[in-house]
Amino acid sequence: MSEFYDSLETRNAEQREQALCQAIRKQIAHAKEHSVAYKLLLKDFEPEHLLDVNAISKLPVTRKSELVEKQRLTPPFGGMEAMQNGRLTHIFASPGPIYEPGTARTDFANFARALYAAGFRSGDLLHNCFSYHFTPAGAMVDSGAHALGCSVVPAGVGQTELQAQTIADLRPNGYVGTPSFLKIILDKAHELNLDVSSIKKAMVSGEALPPSIRTGLIERGIRVQQCYTTADLGVIAYESKAQEGLIIDEGVYLEIVRPGTGDRVADGEVGEVVVTSLNPDYPLIRFATGDLSTIMSGESPCGRTNKRIKGWMGRADQTAKVRGMFIHPEQVNKIVQRYPEISRARLTINWIDEADQITLQCETSCADQSLNAAIRDSIREICKLRGEVELLEPGSLPNDGIVIDDIRKYD
Numbered sequence: 555m556s557e558f559y560d561s562l563e564t565r566n567a568e569q570r571e572q573a574l575c576q577a578i579r580k581q582i583a584h585a586k587e588h589s590v591a592y593k594l595l596l597k598d599f600e601p602e603h604l605l606d607v608n609a610i611s612k613l614p615v616t617r618k619s620e621l622v623e624k625q626r627l628t629p630p631f632g633g634m635e636a637m638q639n640g641r642l643t644h645i646f647a648s649p650g651p652i653y654e655p656g657t658a659r660t661d662f663a664n665f666a667r668a669l670y671a672a673g674f675r676s677g678d679l680l681h682n683c684f685s686y687h688f689t690p691a692g693a694m695v696d697s698g699a700h701a702l703g704c705s706v707v708p709a710g711v712g713q714t715e716l717q718a719q720t721i722a723d724l725r726p727n728g729y730v731g732t733p734s735f736l737k738i739i740l741d742k743a744h745e746l747n748l749d750v751s752s753i754k755k756a757m758v759s760g761e762a763l764p765p766s767i768r769t770g771l772i773e774r775g776i777r778v779q780q781c782y783t784t785a786d787l788g789v790i791a792y793e794s795k796a797q798e799g800l801i802i803d804e805g806v807y808l809e810i811v812r813p814g815t816g817d818r819v820a821d822g823e824v825g826e827v828v829v830t831s832l833n834p835d836y837p838l839i840r841f842a843t844g845d846l847s848t849i850m851s852g853e854s855p856c857g858r859t860n861k862r863i864k865g866w867m868g869r870a871d872q873t874a875k876v877r878g879m880f881i882h883p884e885q886v887n888k889i890v891q892r893y894p895e896i897s898r899a900r901l902t903i904n905w906i907d908e909a910d911q912i913t914l915q916c917e918t919s920c921a922d923q924s925l926n927a928a929i930r931d932s933i934r935e936i937c938k939l940r941g942e943v944e945l946l947e948p949g950s951l952p953n954d955g956i957v958i959d960d961i962r963k964y965d
Contacts, residue, residue, distance in 0.1 A: 559670040562804040563858045570860065571607055574807050577832050578839075579604045582613075585837040590633030591624065592839065610807065610840065615816040615828060617842040618786065619871065621652050631655055637835045646690035648785045656693050657835040663690070663788025664805040664833075665698020665781075671794045671801075671858075672757040672779040674728055676703025681721055681753070683731030683739075684760070686710045690785050691760065695730050698789075704728075711735065718743035718750060725752040733758040733767045733778065740774060751775065757792075759783050762866070782866060784843055787831055791863050796855045799862035805832050808863070809840075810849055813870040813957045814883025816840065821849040824955030826870035827863070844871050846955040872958040874903055876910045881937050883957040886914070889932045895920040896929075900951050901941075905962040912941040917948045 558564060565573070579601040585592035586601075595614050603609060616634075624632030630645055630653045637657060644656030656662060674680065680699050684691035686708060699706050707726055709717055717739045729736050736756055743750040756771065756778040763780045771778045781792035782800050790808065791800035802808045809818050810825040819825040827845045831838045846867040853859050873882050881901065890899045898917040903910060914933055918925070926943045933941040 555675070557857065559667045560804075563667075563801075563860065565859060567859070574607060575604055578607075578610060578807060578830060581830070581832060581834065581837050582839065584834050585636050585839060588636035588638075589837065590628060592634070592636070592837065596839070607807070610830065611809065611816065611818050613816075613840045615811070615840045615842050616838065618652075618784075618844050621786075622650050625653055629653075631836070634836065634838065636837050641835055644690070644693055646693070646785065647688040648690070652785070654690050654785050655836050656690060656697075659833070659835055661698045661701035662833065662835065663694035663697055663783070664803050665695050665789055666701040667698075667803060667805075668781040668789045668792035669695075669698055669702055669704070669730070669757055671792050671856075672728075672781075673755040673777055673795075674699070674702060674704055674757070678704045678728050679707065679724065679726040680704045680728045680730055681707045681709050681717075681724075681726040683709045683711060683717070683729065683735055691783075694783070694788055699730075714738055714742045715746065718746060718748050721750040721753065722748040727752055727754050729753050729756040729758075729776075731756075731758065732760045733763045733771070733780075734761060736776075736778075737767055737770065740771075757781060780865075782847075782863070784845075786836075786838060786841065787829055787843070788833075790827070790829055790843075791865075794854055794856040794858060798854055799850045800865050801854055801856075801858050801862050802860045804860065806830065807832070808861070810847065810863075811842070812883075812887060813846070813872060813955060814885075815887045816842075817887075821861075822851060822953075824848045824867060824953050826955070842870075844869055846870050848953075848955075867955065870955060872956065872960075874958050874960045876903055876912055876939060879938055881912075881939070881958060885936050886957050888936050889914065889929065890916075892932055893918075893925065893929065895925060897948055898951055900956060901958045903958065903960045903962055910962070912937075912939060913944055914941055915944045915946055915951060917946050917951055919948060921945050 582601045641657045646654045686692035779793040807830040809828045813826045827843045847863040850862040895918045896916045900915045902913045929943045
């Protein structure tokens with residue numbers, strides 16, 4: 555049996571880029587025709603303008619934080635959906651609230667590939683401990699598992715004793731859910747003297763997978779791998795048995811941008827994850843997730859050739875309130891764009907002498923005091939606040955994607 559889900563996983567970079575360009579051109583045309591929102595958002599962009607993947611960076615970004623208002627004005631999905639008649643099967647509700655569609659499309663959330671990489675195969679019985687209540691995770695996993703030929707125990711969350719008893723009775727060989735809940739179930743089974751040793755593999759998501767929990771699961775004979783998902787997009791990237799970063803799913807195009815902008819950063823630099831989905835039912839184009847990550851160098855030792863991300867590295871939503879005024883990453887970026895001498899910047903907010911103080915730290919090879927003064931003026935003009943400027947040598951700031959660093963302490 556093949557190590558790979560399909561031949562898409564081993565394409566060379568040129569083949570993948572050509573195929574992505576073609577798929578995204580088709581997606582843009584489809585979205586403009588069938589989506590109310592994208593008809594307006596993409597009115598000045600024609601699919602044939604997409605000559606290479608670099609052209610994608612010229613498309614507008616839609617931020618997850620905008621969806622609540624979009625959906626309030628155009629319920630239920632803000633006009634972002636582009637489904638044909640009869641495709642909608644579910645409407646999910648995530649905190650916000652934000653509503654997401656589930657459709658009759660096979661593997662609508664891209665879970666089959668991630669499950670396959672985690673060792674799941676046709677005929678397996680999978681114990682699914684993601685929630686089926688309002689949120690889409692449970693149904694997303696089901697769709698991918700069925701596409702792969704797996705049967706599912708729809709266990710959901712909670713009822714730990716019943717979870718352990720069901721595993722002991724039905725003998726599923728795989729688990730999907732959060733890693734912490736799997737540990738809770740295993741501990742409960744041990745307490746009740748129930749045999750749950752049938753679980754040999756697990757795909758986890760929804761929270762961090764600390765090395766201590768991974769090691770503990772391995773010691774219990776369970777192969778465990780993780781995937782990175784969102785309720786809007788499904789699987790974005792997944793871990794292979796090499797466990798060296800998360801491989802970007804073949805059903806999405808992923809960019810890393812400077813937080814608060816649509817500007818791509820160099821591979822290796824931390825920024826915000828922006829995803830273009832190839833799902834025609836919900837064609838999210840340049841969708842900013844609000845999550846931070848970075849592109850890793852090289853290819854996975856497992857043989858899959860798509861790019862890898864390091865995984866979830868925090869949140870990009872860094873808005874702060876200073877002296878009654880909100881400061882957004884977009885404002886910091888506007889300041890930086892005025893001065894080509896600045897290679898990277900970070901706005902630090904501190905509490906000094908019982909007052910908010912802001913300092914824009916700028917990496918630059920130019921230590922001219924006139925530059926310092928000009929940047930101070932730009933802070934006042936754009937942020938409507940007085941601030942200090944600190945000019946630093948290139949490479950001085952941490953590579954962590956933070957644009958606004960609020961370090962205020964009031965004690």
